[in-house]
Amino acid sequence: MVLNEEKSSTGKRRLPRCVALFFAVAVSANAFGLIVQVVLWGLIRHRGWPYTSPFLDEGIGVDLRNFAPLFSRGVLHSPAFFHQPVPFMYPAPVAPLYGLFFSLPHSVVSLELSLTALSVGTAILFAWRLAKAGVALGIAAGISAGALLLSYPLAFELKQGNMELFVALLVGAGVWCFWRGNFHGAAAILGVAAAMKIFPFVYLALFVSRRKWSALAMAAAVGVVVTLASLRYLSPHPLFAWHGIGADLDFYRTYVALPKRRETGYDHSVFGLFKVAYALTHRNQKPPVELMGRALGIYLPVAALSGIFLWVLRIRKMPFANQLLCLTVASITLSPVSFDYTLIHLSVPAGVLVFFAWEAGSREVPGLRATFVSLALLTATESELIVHGNSVGGQFKALGLVATFALGLVFPFRFSRLFDKNDIRPHPSELSCGASPETEGDIHVLPLSLGYKNAEGEHLPQ
Numbered sequence: 001m002v003l004n005e006e007k008s009s010t011g012k013r014r015l016p017r018c019v020a021l022f023f024a025v026a027v028s029a030n031a032f033g034l035i036v037q038v039v040l041w042g043l044i045r046h047r048g049w050p051y052t053s054p055f056l057d058e059g060i061g062v063d064l065r066n067f068a069p070l071f072s073r074g075v076l077h078s079p080a081f082f083h084q085p086v087p088f089m090y091p092a093p094v095a096p097l098y099g100l101f102f103s104l105p106h107s108v109v110s111l112e113l114s115l116t117a118l119s120v121g122t123a124i125l126f127a128w129r130l131a132k133a134g135v136a137l138g139i140a141a142g143i144s145a146g147a148l149l150l151s152y153p154l155a156f157e158l159k160q161g162n163m164e165l166f167v168a169l170l171v172g173a174g175v176w177c178f179w180r181g182n183f184h185g186a187a188a189i190l191g192v193a194a195a196m197k198i199f200p201f202v203y204l205a206l207f208v209s210r211r212k213w214s215a216l217a218m219a220a221a222v223g224v225v226v227t228l229a230s231l232r233y234l235s236p237h238p239l240f241a242w243h244g245i246g247a248d249l250d251f252y253r254t255y256v257a258l259p260k261r262r263e264t265g266y267d268h269s270v271f272g273l274f275k276v277a278y279a280l281t282h283r284n285q286k287p288p289v290e291l292m293g294r295a296l297g298i299y300l301p302v303a304a305l306s307g308i309f310l311w312v313l314r315i316r317k318m319p320f321a322n323q324l325l326c327l328t329v330a331s332i333t334l335s336p337v338s339f340d341y342t343l344i345h346l347s348v349p350a351g352v353l354v355f356f357a358w359e360a361g362s363r364e365v366p367g368l369r370a371t372f373v374s375l376a377l378l379t380a381t382e383s384e385l386i387v388h389g390n391s392v393g394g395q396f397k398a399l400g401l402v403a404t405f406a407l408g409l410v411f412p413f414r415f416s417r418l419f420d421k422n423d424i425r426p427h428p429s430e431l432s433c434g435a436s437p438e439t440e441g442d443i444h445v446l447p448l449s450l451g452y453k454n455a456e457g458e459h460l461p462q
Contacts (some may be wrong), residue, residue: 025376025377030380037053061160066086077236079235088245093229119148152379167197179320188210196349266339267338329401343397
């Protein structure tokens, strides 16, 4: 399976220009940001917020350490879990993960090692898939290693000690299963992810557009079962745990989602734009919580209806890569709060676009370079951006996410041959080994042991 790689005048294979441009922008943006944050802000750190950096604040694993009292002996599995100074501000299915790491010695070290191992393992797996698709092993390894080392969201995730990486890996695994035609496997995995963080439910739109109703039902059933099991983990009385989690999430809404806090500088949600815009237009006054509560009551239904409207009229008609890009951006932008570690979810559509860029080769694809530039800026640190004493790196990322969404909405990234009803299907005569495609509904699915060829006669990835 060899992708159509771009070749130099000497005949040697090289990176597609759009992927090379991604790395050039990522290196430049990260170098500038780290110099400003670590060197300059480090020298004037005594001035306090916002002249600081997420890497100079609060220490390693702060998100995990904050919940230590909740998972201590005598508190977990008891009503006391829901009456602690720091409430558990996540859906119930995240709790067993925290419980797992707090049951291990040196919980912060255990979590950091686990996150690092999973990140490196995923990068190795991606490089292996690229190499299996025909990319030179050195180039494939370079792409994976470069993306890993230049990922500010991953560094932020490791610094915070958050559980977002587990959700992102579930989403990535679900998307891969979907791409390979394993719809029920994808549904089960995405059902778990949606139960853990709610907003990954937007990926279920992929099943709706393809009328995979049984897979959609499986995703819903898995989400319900995982939630019930997690509630039972928290308390012998699931209904009591349900009300307790609801009260903790209400606390999160009132004291985290609605106010403008110092963490808003790391918040790339569209709703965060309103908070910072209010502060900038009202002499740095924080927006009243009551006003933000009313605004949120309007924002959520408008965002939901807008997303449905765009999906029905445009996104569902676009190629798979575009659908994935738009859904990913929506999942990390439309929630009331979305901190920088959620940007690791962009790795999923970015990986698909790398395969697309290799297949495109020297062919100029409208919008592809702009998309890779946008992804490079979104995954670089921008916490050094300050306007009138307000850290606005998250808000610049919110605008970048909106721009990326627009690129996915306008420019189709259509694989030459992909098992998707919105992309060109392989003709039987173009299949290797003379095999005929099996038909599942309106999607042509190939046996996984077979490949197929592009116009140059090269095998494309399965």
